[in-house]
Amino acid sequence: MNTMRLTESAVDTDIKITAKDVQVYYGDNHAIKDVSVEIQDKTVTAFIGPSGCGKSTFLRCINRMNDTIDVCRVQGDIKIDGEDIYDKRVDPVQLRAKVGMVFQKPNPFPKSIYDNVAYGPRIHGLAKNKADLDDIVERALRRGAIWNEVKDRLDAPGTGLSGGQQQRLCIARAVATEPEVLLMDEPCSALDPIATAQVEELIDELRKSYSVVIVTHSMQQAARVSQRTAFFHLGNLVEYGETGQIFTNPVDPRTENYITGRIG
Amino acid sequence: MWWPLNGTDNGTLRMSITAILFLAVLALCVLGYSLARNRALAGAGGDRRLLHSLPTYYGTNAAMFTAVPALGVMVIWLLAQPMMIETRVQGMIPASFIDEGSSIGLVMNDVRRVADGLDLAVKSGGLSADDARKLSANSDVRGMLADRGVALGSDVKPEVLAAAQTYRSAAATGRMWMVVVVMGLALIGFAIAVSLSKPDFRARNVVERGILALLMVAASLAILTTLGIVLSMLFESINFFRVHPASDFFFGGSWAPNFRGDSDLSILPLLWGTLYISLIALTVAVPIGLFAAIYLSEYAGPKLRAVAKPLLEILAGIPTIVYGLFALLTVGPALVRVFGRGDEGLLGVEWMSGATAVLTAGLVMGIMLIPFVSSLSDDIINAVPQAMRDGSLGLGATPSETIRQVVLPAALPGIVGAILLAASRAIGETMIVVLGAGAIAKFSANPLEAMTTITTRIVSQLTGDTDFSSPETLVAFALGLTLFVLTLGLNVFALIIVRKYREQYD
Structure with missing residues (x-):
């Protein structure tokens, strides 16, 4: 697969996540085949590809969310900062605190806005006292670019916000636990164009602090927000490289067909 | 303890007439179904595409028109007739006739039992219908009824026998009129529905409304039953509070029912x-x-x-x-x-x-x-x-x-x-x-x-x-x-x- 990877030159950041020969099975269905990829720190990496190509499945491997699905089996190595996350000694619960996730549909808990954001810090004991927790919540909401909209109604239920606000709340909730990697599974597919623009702007901000991996169906979105792009097709990683190069000068004919709209 | 159920044997007799009437209405329904269906088809020259509705809808419509009003009236009649007769017969019994410690209800029980006994006697052939009507209190009515398996608590008094005979004749008249009215309604409905069955008649819409009505009746029956339960409890409770102070029931401290009266009946314990x-x-x-x-x-x-x-x-x-x-x-x-x-x-x-x-x-x-x-x-x-x-x-x-x-x-x-x-x-x-x-x-x-x-x-x-x-x-x-x-x-x-x-x- 390494032959597929092109110019590494322009990137001077560290490798955050290394996946090697990853296989995923749902029962008898071989969903991910031999995927090897290196994801860089402080970078937005987009996974694109037609529906059912395995991009979401691969994303869920990175924080072991697939463990919650009974029939799912994962083989191969996935390392974050050189540490094998599928090692027996790794607690998936600890891992998920380090690798945050934002889902396709905004899923705020049926709690207040404050409690939604404070949820992770409380579970992991990140705050020393109430004032500290207040700080963490405010910082997270500011990072989620939603502070100004909700600062006067932190006690209102999170479910009462609009769709775009809910999704930014979920992003704030995810960054409140100070993760190192942020996984986003089609975070804008349930949002209107204005909310999408806000979230995309936010993603660009988040890049300064985190390694962001985003799955998206929209090639324009991948082109707008990501620095590197991986193209998945039928469970294979077809091509992985700098976003500009993938979109303007793809090596593999399947990539070209997909981005020009001939398959997918 | 004897607890006469209202019209056991009399009931079987009435049931048989009711059953025949019911079957007659049903037969008319089936006839109406096929007649209306065929008439609609014939009106369209046998081409079902020219009909507004499917042929079965015309049939169902006719069956509905025949059965629903007739059977509805029948049900109401069956419920109302005993009540009306009862009130009429009750009026015949002089107030002086009711013994001390007895009640009009107990006398009416006797009347019903004598009437039922006469019915049974006529049915088993021991008594002609004419004799039953003319029977006088001098003859041994109690002994005769005992032979038929109807036990009476005491000798039949003339007033009771007269009331029982009125009861029987009123019931017979009522049944006759019921047959006339129900059959009449069934025939009218039948005639209207069959004559309506032309190709441009919107039978499907009418059937749809009928189904809606059926569902609404089912839903309201459930609610009305609940209401009925509450009301019956309420009336008996009011009777209770007439004979027992409500303050003791709600606020008293002890529960000690005593069959000689003067009980403590408090709900609190x-x-x-x-x-x-x-x-x-x-x-x-x-x-x-x-x-x-x-x-x-x-x-x-x-x-x-x-x-x-x-x-x-x-x-x-x-x-x-x-x-x-x-x-x-x-x-x-x-x-x-x-x-x-x-x-x-x-x-x-x-x-x-x-x-x-x-x-x-x-x-x-x-x-x-x-x-x-x-x-x-x-x-x-x-x-x-x-x-x-x-x-x-x-x-x-x-x-x-x-x-x-x-x-x-x-x-x-x-x-x-x-x-x-x-x-x-x-x-x-x-x-x-x-x-x-x-x-x-x-x-x-x-x-x-x-x-x-x-x-x-x-x-x-x-x-x-x-x-x-x-x-x-x-x-x-x-x-x-x-x-x-x-x-x-x-x-x-x-x-x-x-x-x-x-x-x-x-």
């Missing part, structure tokens, strides 16, 4: 027993049921779930009398072994003397409620969207943290509703407390003592050979009404809570 037992039952059922539901919905694998859930629900299918036996024969003696028997008991204490106690009934009732709570909670927990769980797990929460902090709060309104429904079942439960709780009405906080509940008292006040109009009997209705109001209040409260805290998920 019974209410205390009811609530105490229900509280123990809920303390058992709610944690166990809820934990079982959480295990089944969140942790158990599909195979285990497929076996365990039906097994748990079998508990719900056990008749409560069986739970009562379990309380009496197993749980009660086991509790006595622990808390009673002095030095021979497990704890060496003498706190509990008999097997029937609040704790016995409460524990067993709790077991009965477990599947109720767990099944409802399981459904509610499953209805919490998976996205909630993913969100929490994705933040690094453990499964139990996820359940405690996200799933249960989201499911809470539903779970509270389930608990309140279980509570209203516990309050209304009868057989377990009849067998397990004892029969002593008192205020006591000791769960090892026997106590009694509202439901058991209703049973004991209404069974046995008591005067129906005495306060000791009528109190059962006041108790029932209070119980009804109590459970209704709980259910309404449950609904309000569920509505108020319901979270909207897309």
Whole structure:
């Protein structure tokens, strides 16, 4: 697969996540085949590809969310900062605190806005006292670019916000636990164009602090927000490289067909 | 105790005429169906595409027009006729005729029995219809009826015989007119529907409205029945409060029915027993049921779930009398072994003397409620969207943290509703407390003592050979009404809570 990877030159950041020969099975269905990829720190990496190509499945491997699905089996190595996350000694619960996730549909808990954001810090004991927790919540909401909209109604239920606000709340909730990697599974597919623009702007901000991996169906979105792009097709990683190069000068004919709209 | 049912033998006779009439209407229905269908088809020259509706709709329409008004009137007639005749015959009986200590109701019972006896005699051929009409009180009516198997309490008095004869003739006239009216309506409906059956008649729309009406009748019957139950309880309760002070019933301190009259009939000791037992039952059922539901919905694998859930629900299918036996024969003696028997008991204490106690009934009732709570909670927990769980797990929460902090709060309104429904079942439960709780009405906080509940008292006040109009009997209705109001209040409260805290998920 390494032959597929092109110019590494322009990137001077560290490798955050290394996946090697990853296989995923749902029962008898071989969903991910031999995927090897290196994801860089402080970078937005987009996974694109037609529906059912395995991009979401691969994303869920990175924080072991697939463990919650009974029939799912994962083989191969996935390392974050050189540490094998599928090692027996790794607690998936600890891992998920380090690798945050934002889902396709905004899923705020049926709690207040404050409690939604404070949820992770409380579970992991990140705050020393109430004032500290207040700080963490405010910082997270500011990072989620939603502070100004909700600062006067932190006690209102999170479910009462609009769709775009809910999704930014979920992003704030995810960054409140100070993760190192942020996984986003089609975070804008349930949002209107204005909310999408806000979230995309936010993603660009988040890049300064985190390694962001985003799955998206929209090639324009991948082109707008990501620095590197991986193209998945039928469970294979077809091509992985700098976003500009993938979109303007793809090596593999399947990539070209997909981005020009001939398959997918 | 003889309790004459209204018109047993007379009933069979009337039934036969009613049955023939019913069959006749049905036959007309079938005839109307095929006639209307064929007429509509013939009108379209045999081409069903030219009809507004499918041919069966024209048939159904005709059947509907024939049967519904006719059968509806028949039902009303059958319900109303006895009442009207009764009032008329009652007027014939002089007030002086009613003995001291008797009532018009008892005399009317005699009248009905004589009338039924005459009917039976005519039917079996022992008496011609003409003779039955002219029979005078001088002949031995009682002996003759006794030969036919109709036993009368005393000799038939002339007034009663006359009333009985009027009763018979009025019933016969009524039946005749019913046949005329019902058949007339059926024929009119039949004629109208068949003549309407032309190709451009919108039979389908009419049938649709008929179906709507049918569904509405079914829905309103259920509501009206509830209303009827409440009203009947209400009237008897009013009768009770006429003969017994309401202040004693609601605020008195003791329950001591006394068949010579002058009883203490206060609901408070019974209410205390009811609530105490229900509280123990809920303390058992709610944690166990809820934990079982959480295990089944969140942790158990599909195979285990497929076996365990039906097994748990079998508990719900056990008749409560069986739970009562379990309380009496197993749980009660086991509790006595622990808390009673002095030095021979497990704890060496003498706190509990008999097997029937609040704790016995409460524990067993709790077991009965477990599947109720767990099944409802399981459904509610499953209805919490998976996205909630993913969100929490994705933040690094453990499964139990996820359940405690996200799933249960989201499911809470539903779970509270389930608990309140279980509570209203516990309050209304009868057989377990009849067998397990004892029969002593008192205020006591000791769960090892026997106590009694509202439901058991209703049973004991209404069974046995008591005067129906005495306060000791009528109190059962006041108790029932209070119980009804109590459970209704709980259910309404449950609904309000569920509505108020319901979270909207897309």
